Amino acid sequence: MSAARAELADLAGREYAYGFSTDLDTDFAPRGLSEDVIRLISAKKGEPDWLLDWRLGAYRHWCTLAEPTWQNVTHPPIDYDDIIYYAAPKKNAALSSMDEVDPEVRAMFDKLGISLAEQERLSGVAVDAVVDSVSVATTFQARLAEAGVIFCSFSQAVRDHPDLVRAYLGSVVPYRDNFFAALNSAVFTDGSFCYVPEGVVCPMELSTYFRINAAGTGQFERTLIVAERGARVSYLEGCTAPMRDEHQLHAAVVELVALDDATIKYSTVQNWYPGDAEGNGGVYNFVTKRGRAAGARSKISWTQVETGSAITWKYPGVVLQGDGSVGEFYSVAVSAGHQQADTGTKMIHIGKDTKSTIVSKAISTGHGQNTYRGLVKMLRSATGARNHTRCDSLLIGPDCGAHTFPYVEVKHPTCQVEHEATTSKVSDDQLFYARQRGIPEEEATSMIVNGFCREVFRELPMEFAVEAQRLLSVSLEGAVG
Amino acid sequence: MTAMARPATARRPPSGAAVGMAVQVPERASEPGWLKAARQRAATWVDAHGFPTTKHEDWRYTKLDAVLAVPLAAPPEGAAEDGQASLSSGDLPAPHLGGSRVVVVNGWIVPELSAIGVALPGGVRVESLASALQADDGRLEQSWARHVGGYPHALRALNDAAVCDAVVIDLPPGAVVEDPIEVVFVSLPASEASWWHPRLVVVAGAGSSATLVETYLSVPGGPSVTNAVTQVHLGAGAQLAHYVLQGERRDSLHFSSLEARLGPASRLSSRLLATGGRIGRHEVDVVLAGEGADVELDGLFLVGAGQHHDNPVLVDHAAPGCTSRQLYKGVVSGDGHGVFNGHLVVRPGADGTDAAQVNKNLLLSEQAEVDTRPRLEINADDVACSHGAAVGQLDPDALFYLRARGVPEREARVVLVSGFAHEILERFGSGAIRQRAEELATAAGLIVLDEDGHPGGIATCAATGSRRGGLSQ
Numbered sequence A: 001m002s003a004a005r006a007e008l009a010d011l012a013g014r015e016y017a018y019g020f021s022t023d024l025d026t027d028f029a030p031r032g033l034s035e036d037v038i039r040l041i042s043a044k045k046g047e048p049d050w051l052l053d054w055r056l057g058a059y060r061h062w063c064t065l066a067e068p069t070w071q072n073v074t075h076p077p078i079d080y081d082d083i084i085y086y087a088a089p090k091k092n093a094a095l096s097s098m099d100e101v102d103p104e105v106r107a108m109f110d111k112l113g114i115s116l117a118e119q120e121r122l123s124g125v126a127v128d129a130v131v132d133s134v135s136v137a138t139t140f141q142a143r144l145a146e147a148g149v150i151f152c153s154f155s156q157a158v159r160d161h162p163d164l165v166r167a168y169l170g171s172v173v174p175y176r177d178n179f180f181a182a183l184n185s186a187v188f189t190d191g192s193f194c195y196v197p198e199g200v201v202c203p204m205e206l207s208t209y210f211r212i213n214a215a216g217t218g219q220f221e222r223t224l225i226v227a228e229r230g231a232r233v234s235y236l237e238g239c240t241a242p243m244r245d246e247h248q249l250h251a252a253v254v255e256l257v258a259l260d261d262a263t264i265k266y267s268t269v270q271n272w273y274p275g276d277a278e279g280n281g282g283v284y285n286f287v288t289k290r291g292r293a294a295g296a297r298s299k300i301s302w303t304q305v306e307t308g309s310a311i312t313w314k315y316p317g318v319v320l321q322g323d324g325s326v327g328e329f330y331s332v333a334v335s336a337g338h339q340q341a342d343t344g345t346k347m348i349h350i351g352k353d354t355k356s357t358i359v360s361k362a363i364s365t366g367h368g369q370n371t372y373r374g375l376v377k378m379l380r381s382a383t384g385a386r387n388h389t390r391c392d393s394l395l396i397g398p399d400c401g402a403h404t405f406p407y408v409e410v411k412h413p414t415c416q417v418e419h420e421a422t423t424s425k426v427s428d429d430q431l432f433y434a435r436q437r438g439i440p441e442e443e444a445t446s447m448i449v450n451g452f453c454r455e456v457f458r459e460l461p462m463e464f465a466v467e468a469q470r471l472l473s474v475s476l477e478g479a480v481g
Numbered sequence B: 001m002t003a004m005a006r007p008a009t010a011r012r013p014p015s016g017a018a019v020g021m022a023v024q025v026p027e028r029a030s031e032p033g034w035l036k037a038a039r040q041r042a043a044t045w046v047d048a049h050g051f052p053t054t055k056h057e058d059w060r061y062t063k064l065d066a067v068l069a070v071p072l073a074a075p076p077e078g079a080a081e082d083g084q085a086s087l088s089s090g091d092l093p094a095p096h097l098g099g100s101r102v103v104v105v106n107g108w109i110v111p112e113l114s115a116i117g118v119a120l121p122g123g124v125r126v127e128s129l130a131s132a133l134q135a136d137d138g139r140l141e142q143s144w145a146r147h148v149g150g151y152p153h154a155l156r157a158l159n160d161a162a163v164c165d166a167v168v169i170d171l172p173p174g175a176v177v178e179d180p181i182e183v184v185f186v187s188l189p190a191s192e193a194s195w196w197h198p199r200l201v202v203v204a205g206a207g208s209s210a211t212l213v214e215t216y217l218s219v220p221g222g223p224s225v226t227n228a229v230t231q232v233h234l235g236a237g238a239q240l241a242h243y244v245l246q247g248e249r250r251d252s253l254h255f256s257s258l259e260a261r262l263g264p265a266s267r268l269s270s271r272l273l274a275t276g277g278r279i280g281r282h283e284v285d286v287v288l289a290g291e292g293a294d295v296e297l298d299g300l301f302l303v304g305a306g307q308h309h310d311n312p313v314l315v316d317h318a319a320p321g322c323t324s325r326q327l328y329k330g331v332v333s334g335d336g337h338g339v340f341n342g343h344l345v346v347r348p349g350a351d352g353t354d355a356a357q358v359n360k361n362l363l364l365s366e367q368a369e370v371d372t373r374p375r376l377e378i379n380a381d382d383v384a385c386s387h388g389a390a391v392g393q394l395d396p397d398a399l400f401y402l403r404a405r406g407v408p409e410r411e412a413r414v415v416l417v418s419g420f421a422h423e424i425l426e427r428f429g430s431g432a433i434r435q436r437a438e439e440l441a442t443a444a445g446l447i448v449l450d451e452d453g454h455p456g457g458i459a460t461c462a463a464t465g466s467r468r469g470g471l472s473q
Helices: A002-012 A035-044 A049-063 A103-111 A141-147 A154-160 A162-168 A179-187 A428-436 A441-457 A462-475 B033-049 B129-134 B139-145 B154-162 B396-404 B409-428 B432-443
Strands: A026-028 A087-089 A125-131 A134-138 A150-153 A190-196 A205-211 A221-227 A232-240 A247-250 A253-258 A263-270 A282-293 A299-306 A311-314 A317-320 A326-335 A340-343 A346-349 A355-365 A369-378 A386-396 A401-410 A416-425 B101-105 B125-128 B166-171 B181-187 B194-196 B199-204 B209-218 B224-234 B239-246 B253-262 B267-274 B279-288 B294-303 B308-317 B323-332 B337-346 B353-363 B369-372 B375-378 B383-392
Touching: A035 A049, A035 A179, A049 A179, A141 A150, A150 A154, A154 A162, A154 A190, A154 A221, A162 A221, A179 A253, A179 A282, A190 A205, A190 A232, A221 A232, A221 A263, A232 A462, A253 A263, A253 A299, A263 A282, A263 A462, A282 A299, A282 A326, A299 A340, A299 A441, A299 A462, A317 A326, A317 A355, A326 A340, A326 A369, A326 A441, A326 A462, A346 A355, A355 A369, A355 A401, A355 A441, A369 A386, A369 A416, A386 A401, A386 A441, A386 B375, A401 A416, A401 B383, A416 B375, A428 A441, A441 A462, B033 B139, B033 B154, B125 B129, B129 B139, B129 B166, B139 B199, B154 B224, B154 B253, B166 B209, B181 B224, B199 B209, B199 B239, B209 B224, B209 B432, B224 B239, B224 B267, B239 B253, B239 B279, B239 B432, B253 B267, B253 B294, B267 B279, B267 B308, B267 B409, B267 B432, B279 B294, B294 B308, B294 B337, B294 B409, B308 B323, B308 B353, B323 B337, B323 B369, B323 B409, B337 B353, B337 B383, B353 B369, B353 B409, B369 B383, B375 B383, B396 B409, B409 B432
Parallel strands: A125 A205, A190 A221, A205 A232, A221 A253, A232 A263, A247 A282, A253 A282, A263 A299, A282 A311, A282 A317, A299 A326, A311 A340, A317 A346, A326 A355, A340 A369, A346 A369, A355 A386, A369 A401, A386 A416, B101 B181, B166 B199, B181 B209, B194 B224, B199 B224, B209 B239, B224 B253, B239 B267, B253 B279, B267 B294, B279 B308, B294 B323, B308 B337, B323 B353, B337 B369, B337 B375, B353 B383
Antiparallel strands: A026 A087, A125 A134, A150 A190, A401 B369, A401 B375, A416 B383, B125 B166
């Protein structure tokens, strides 16, 4: 064990492979938040009046709110006047082809392993790349347009499809929802927009790659995905940020709307910079994600692998409105070093015979603190609704913590809710079994941890599953015990 | 940056509603200075912090509006005498459990109705607050000093500030009390609605063992608030079997807190049957402070129309090698509302912890509601902790099975509900305590079937939640 303890120390010193920053010529808004800053952001983006009014409404509401304190994470107070709310790499005039993307931006994405230019030939995944506050490139637009799918940056959607944006913006996460949703609604700068028309099965995986690059900035993007009747779409999201001493705030909002028989699958591999060995720096990932399974038999599925961020605090949820709609949540959250995570889901059952499944796997190591917090709410109208929740925690090392705070609220007798959870360390018996067969301890632990997460990984699209497994093994390097 | 040193989050002091009424601290010249000071300190805390609201995580599902509508008057000494004439020992639950019986009416011990000191071995003391204060050796002072750093909420502080009488049970090391010690708390209608703040203190020396039964009853009348605190200190290797039977009338409001601190290798089993009151909140705070301590907590709450029951259970593993088991079951009918609020904390260094927390609930009507929150907070890695919760109706397959064999639907439902409750009821042993538990459950509308599947004499329907309640069961 003592050798393992010593190795624990190594964990803290592990390399964050995406910690570089790129010297991009960036356009900033002045530091701080005021109505003027919001007007400036809106003007820079050439937004219509209704959107500016919406932003200002959100800002005025935000001013009346106090930052919540119930979460099971601790951080020094955030100075909202010390954040740059708009930072955009310059030269982002409308692009007609990938070749026009700023070579430095392309080089940055190449370094991240997301080659914008080679997307088409290699992976067949359409990518919207978001740097700091704005979308810099969206690949594959033409081929998607052939199928009738709209996939573009949020700014472009506001310009080209204002009616769609106006109809759905804030319909799932209104700006009155919570403190960070209000902040995001006031200052959001870009993000991705996707609209899949009736009966269309999106021909390829859609993906957004988020990158915080500039220092002193916050990233506030918004993603809106609408799947019309019978449509299907699978969407991936990846995130990285440079290593910086200060904390950076990432407060995004993601809204999903699925109409009758539509399916949306949303996968996240979150690898924001987690901070250094002493817990300095790192991204605060305070995100509001919610899907509205509005139509009958619609389905929304969230899969998340959370390995990065100093603090992860989010509850991707599903409002199960349509009769027979389905919500799913699969999560792997890793807290190593001084990382903290308070994450889980909310399943609000409104329609009849709605079903939800929650599988959460939390791994804590080093000084990591990991909290699962989930709400399963069955309203009186949700006759015959069912939920099954399984959340397991794995503790590696004596200084970490794993917490489980489920909330189950049931208002109808025909609803059936089951919640089960376990917390334990890596089983000595399993380790012994593997080591007896000549597998070194570290490899054996990694194998056991991978097995522990398997249920979630198999929900990920293949490219992401590979990345997720690799991230997990990097996160756990030296953490065996 | 880390949250390691943070105590259990659930007990953060609330930033609550304004009190709106002054806490009256009883003035008693005979009380020692430390007690006067402790009362004042607690009252000041209530004034400063107010009562919790539903914004407070631990009070999310329980509103105090109805409770705070009852004036916070301190019951005058002798308040019990008003209604005492109407109460005779025949009204009290029978059978007598055979050991010492203390009857507390409206917060005051009534010696005429009690049988204090029956079947007690040498050295074991069961006495009132006044009597315990005379022989005070500092242990009572500790009991009041436990929340010096702040109270979990105003009701606990209020008990400290305004407690009228207390039942103090002192078991010297090695003492073994065979017969159950019984404390019956009775609320009688007073001239006006009031709060009672009964207190029960058990100090069990090393290696001692005893059985303690708390029964809460009321006589119909105006609304009253019972705000009871039971404190249990178990020395090394001490054992206590503790039972709570709560069956007040439907106009009562009931709050109770069990605060237990377990020494090394000590063992506590605490079993709750809760059926009474418009609001019932049964808090359990157990600290496993000594290595190898063991606690078993079971609860059955039968919640009918117009009732609200909340069960906040905190088990704090502060020492290594301790074991805890929780099994809470709820049967909710009418427009009743049942809540389980479990919280398991494993402190850093509490290696070898083995903890399990289970909550199961049965919803018997369209309007019934159950909220359950089984929480784990774990800060050590060499642990095995699990929890589970389930909410549902009677299993349709099981109903079908019985009906296919000619059992009418109503009877089939009775069999299934009885079977569900039986798992807890059978933990009340096989003697007089079990009998009293079954009587209380029956009065609450549950048909308790015997071993052969025959109902125990009274035929009310389990699903209707109709009940007789009251004293003369």
